[in-house]
Amino acid sequence: MEFYRSHVLVCTGTGCTSSDSRLVKSRLQKEIEDKGLEKEVRVVETGCFGFCNLGPIMVIYPEGTFYCQVKPDDVKDIVEEHLIKGRPVQRLLYREVDKEIKTTDFENIDFFKSQKRIALSNCGLINPEKIEEYIARDGYFALAKVLHEMSPRDVIETIKKSGLRGRGGGGFPTGMKWEFAYNSKGDQKYVVCNADEGDPGAFMDRSVLEGDPHSVLEAMAIAGYAIGANQGYIYVRAEYPIAVERLGIAIKQARELGLLGKNIFSKGFDFDIDLRLGAGAFVCGEETALLASIEGRRGEPRPRPPFPAVEGLWGKPTIINNVETFANIPHIIRNGAEWFASIGTEKSKGTKVFALAGKINNTGLIEVPMGTTLRTIIYEIGGGIPNGKKFKAAQTGGPSGGCIPAKHLDMEIDYDNLLSIGSMMGSGGMIIMDEDTCMVDIARFFLEFTQDESCGKCPPCRIGTKRMLEILTRITEGKGKPEDIETLETLALTVKNASLCGLGQTAPNPVLSTLRFFRDEYEAHIFDKKCPAGVCQALLTYTILQDKCRGCGLCARNCPVEAITGKVKEPYVIDAEKCIKCGICLEKCKFGAVVKK
Numbered sequence: 319m320e321f322y323r324s325h326v327l328v329c330t331g332t333g334c335t336s337s338d339s340r341l342v343k344s345r346l347q348k349e350i351e352d353k354g355l356e357k358e359v360r361v362v363e364t365g366c367f368g369f370c371n372l373g374p375i376m377v378i379y380p381e382g383t384f385y386c387q388v389k390p391d392d393v394k395d396i397v398e399e400h401l402i403k404g405r406p407v408q409r410l411l412y413r414e415v416d417k418e419i420k421t422t423d424f425e426n427i428d429f430f431k432s433q434k435r436i437a438l439s440n441c442g443l444i445n446p447e448k449i450e451e452y453i454a455r456d457g458y459f460a461l462a463k464v465l466h467e468m469s470p471r472d473v474i475e476t477i478k479k480s481g482l483r484g485r486g487g488g489g490f491p492t493g494m495k496w497e498f499a500y501n502s503k504g505d506q507k508y509v510v511c512n513a514d515e516g517d518p519g520a521f522m523d524r525s526v527l528e529g530d531p532h533s534v535l536e537a538m539a540i541a542g543y544a545i546g547a548n549q550g551y552i553y554v555r556a557e558y559p560i561a562v563e564r565l566g567i568a569i570k571q572a573r574e575l576g577l578l579g580k581n582i583f584s585k586g587f588d589f590d591i592d593l594r595l596g597a598g599a600f601v602c603g604e605e606t607a608l609l610a611s612i613e614g615r616r617g618e619p620r621p622r623p624p625f626p627a628v629e630g631l632w633g634k635p636t637i638i639n640n641v642e643t644f645a646n647i648p649h650i651i652r653n654g655a656e657w658f659a660s661i662g663t664e665k666s667k668g669t670k671v672f673a674l675a676g677k678i679n680n681t682g683l684i685e686v687p688m689g690t691t692l693r694t695i696i697y698e699i700g701g702g703i704p705n706g707k708k709f710k711a712a713q714t715g716g717p718s719g720g721c722i723p724a725k726h727l728d729m730e731i732d733y734d735n736l737l738s739i740g741s742m743m744g745s746g747g748m749i750i751m752d753e754d755t756c757m758v759d760i761a762r763f764f765l766e767f768t769q770d771e772s773c774g775k776c777p778p779c780r781i782g783t784k785r786m787l788e789i790l791t792r793i794t795e796g797k798g799k800p801e802d803i804e805t806l807e808t809l810a811l812t813v814k815n816a817s818l819c820g821l822g823q824t825a826p827n828p829v830l831s832t833l834r835f836f837r838d839e840y841e842a843h844i845f846d847k848k849c850p851a852g853v854c855q856a857l858l859t860y861t862i863l864q865d866k867c868r869g870c871g872l873c874a875r876n877c878p879v880e881a882i883t884g885k886v887k888e889p890y891v892i893d894a895e896k897c898i899k900c901g902i903c904l905e906k907c908k909f910g911a912v913v914k915k
């Protein structure tokens with residue numbers, strides 16, 4: 319076995335790859351060879367660290383030095399200064415928001431300090447393309463344990479006792495789902511992993527697959543043993559090429575070591591996994607549509623019951639679980655149900671991975687214990703709202719979720735609390751909004767997405783979401799009618815109650831939750847013809863403050879429709895009739911004389 323004095327971990331997740339981390343890695347490898355250090359320093363390609371907007375990320379062990387935004391040209395300094403002279407390269411260290419001192423140690427960075435990593439524990443730490451690295455982190459120990467020491471019933475009881483609930487959106491108890499499939503009679507059963515991940519902005523599952531694919535394979539084999547299945551499928555979207563590639567490598571390596579295939583651990587248990595690529599339709603993440611798509615049919619939901627655990631793939635009992643749900647399984651088997659159940663809240667156990675985005679300083683992927691408050695996520699991990707702006711709302715649950723206002727900043731985030739305020743956990747999208755966000759426009763944005771993704775099979779969703787979108791659009795265009803709020807509410811409830819699948823049943827959530835917490839904004843749009851956040855173009859008016867205008871004429875020279883007139887050194891004026899609200903004058907004026915209201 320070779321020993322190295324330094325390990326340099328370079329992230330090659332999708333985010334960092336798109337900012338050239340592979341070039342950084344190859345330059346580093348070459349520089350290390352040129353300096354004759356290849357027997358002392360090892361370069362390791364890893365999956366995502368979670369801090370993707372600061373990519374490419376590099377961490378050097380044993381010090382744990384965290385470098386961000388590393389460019390290929392920085393490699394020389396990293397080798398000469400850090401690896402040869404032992405001096406961190408100051409300019410590449412991370413500086414916390416509002417702090418003078420740069421942090422050298424990866425684990426002391428606020429973004430990582432309050433996190434607890436279970437599903438993501440190997441991401442950013444191991445090379446996902448090397449099964450030995452997964453095994454060195456106790457990988458496949460849980461599979462060995464269930465095959466040697468546990469009956470299928472024991473496995474199901476353990477998962478039930480752990481309190482694990484599905485991370486794909488609905489939060490259904492995983493152990494119970496496995497028990498249904500176990501109890502279903504069938505000569506053939508299947509295990510399916512839902513890696514469709516269609517929520518805009520979500521990349522939790524992609525990161526697990528890119529950073530730790532074996533954890534999902536191992537969990538699927540455990541599930542197969544528990545329910546009596548010998549075949550698994552991973553349904554992953556084709557837009558995730560790195561995840562697809564790494565899954566392919568992982569499956570091949572697991573087969574070569576006999577961890578997939580026939581007679582695993584010589585225990586007479588057969589299990590294999592194949593990939594199925596999805597074309598990226600949001601509705602194909604819905605379990606019955608997904609199964610139809612695997613079978614080669616059009617990806618359309620069907621009524622349940624029968625549930626897949628009874629009649630799933632090709633009519634056979636099938637369990638379908640989300641990537642993150644699976645990623646928790648080996649940890650539960652290794653560490654015990656009690657350990658897992660000791661993390662989180664009474665009814666939501668373990669951790670949850672969120673994709674933190676929007677108006678927040680630290681965007682990226684985080685994993686926190688269930689029950690962590692929004693305040694901790696936004697202000698401790700996320701570093702607060704940029705430019706001193708005020709927090710307005712957090713959207714959880716993606717297009718099916720709701721907006722949580724500031725008064726719930728201290729609410730513990732778990733499945734039930736989110737539902738109680740009209741939102742939902744969903745798969746873990748979390749978009750932070752500040753005072754400059756228009757809540758009517760946000761509701762319109764999400765509804766536009768779900769309306770576009772509706773498969774059209776059932777009229778309440780197909781027609782109802784279309785009518786709701788028309789109303790929201792006209793409100794944001796300043797053409798709202800007094801009865802619109804009531805009509806929206808009636809339509810929302812009808813679509814929710816009468817739609818066939820979860821897409822339609824949850825599509826009105828963003829509208830209902832914004833109506834519940836931000837009704838005054840709807841009223842301002844409809845009755846006062848104003849957008850309080852200053853977002854909806856049609857409702858804005860641009861004016862020049864006469865006392866501030868220096869009469870420089872810059873705005874007038876740039877106005878594309880000659881709506882601004884005046885004499886040099888005298889205050890200019892805007893002709894509201896001609897103004898097309900492009901905002902150029904506001905941008906150009908150096909004296910703060912142009913305002914939009």
Ligand SMILES: Cc1cc2nc3c(=O)[nH]c(=O)nc-3n(C[C@H](O)[C@H](O)[C@H](O)COP(=O)(O)O)c2cc1C
Nearest residue numbers: 484485486512515516603604605639640643820821
């Ligand atoms: C429109 C729609 C899209 C969905 N997309 C996904 C998805 O991308 N990934 C996922 O795991 N679950 C998705 N779900 C939930 C699945 O139907 C299913 O509940 C889930 O895969 C079950 O796994 P779990 O119990 O581990 O959460 C979606 C549901 C709906 C209604």
Ligand code: SF4
Nearest residue numbers: 774775776779819822
């Ligand atoms: S609710 Fe919408 S997405 Fe679901 S089946 Fe009906 S039309 Fe299709």
Ligand code: SF4
Nearest residue numbers: 867868870871873907
């Ligand atoms: S750019 Fe500003 S200061 Fe100059 S004329 Fe226009 S409003 Fe007045």
Ligand code: SF4
Nearest residue numbers: 877897898900901903
């Ligand atoms: S917003 Fe655009 S169109 Fe209107 S006055 Fe300013 S520059 Fe002219």
Ligand code: FES
Nearest residue numbers: 331333334366370
């Ligand atoms: S992809 Fe590199 S930190 Fe996320």
